Amino acid sequence: MTNEVALSKFGFISIFPEMISALSDWGVTGRALREGRYSVDTIDPRDFATDRHGTVDDRPYGGGPGMVMTAPIMTAAVERAKGLLGDQAPVIAMSPQGQVVDERLLISLLKQESLIFVAGRYEGFDERFISRSVDIELSVGDIVVSGGEIPAMLVMDSLIRRIPGVLGDELSAEQDSFVDGLLDCPHYTRPEIFEGETVPSVLLSGDHARIADWRAAQSLKRTLERRPDLIAESDLSEEQGSLLARWEML
Ligand code: 9D3
16 A cells, blocks of 8 residues: 655745644654654745845735735745755645645655645735746645645645654554545543443453454444445445444444
């Protein structure tokens, strides 16, 4: 499933470069950075502004609301990033107009050694910057957010957890939910009774084959109920049908 992972260097272009701390300072992505499993270089487009206020945006030709991030400044920021990461690094601009990110695209990005993420603010980027300097425009879906930083970090987080050694004792990236295309089963821990509600008895049985079977049935049932779009072939396989029938979920 997992092909060759070459990815270990990220560029993060943003007028709020310190937002990267959400990724670099916390959890598995923080530990992986401290262990040297990847690097992030941040580039602030304001460093390339030519006025004393550090202006990176201007009014849209043709009028209308909002401001546009200028082509010369964003181009200079990408050139700096390429100087740090290499000219071959693909440039990914986060944009509501981009293709919606999915598992297949993420996996295809792992073969790159370096990736440069560009996060915008305001209304967006000058189209000439996009056409000349951007390889891929990526959206995180039909939801409006305030800028590209959190979308870029969402994508980076998902990439970093697939770098070998990043996930330690936690389940491997390969076993992770969505990789096999089904939702996860329900989880329980102590106490055995919470506000009068017990844990499903099969999980207390010690019968590991039966537990695995129940979990598989739960995954299938929840996916059918909540995300029928994830079940690739419209019909259940015979195997999946008998799994549900065994647990009286059909
Ligand atoms: C007026 C129309 N809006 C465009 C759909 C304005 C607008 C909204 C939000 C312009 C920029 C933004 C900032 N969003 C992003 O930079 C962004 C984003 C998003 O809003 N949704 C989903 N994915 C992404 S990736 C970057």
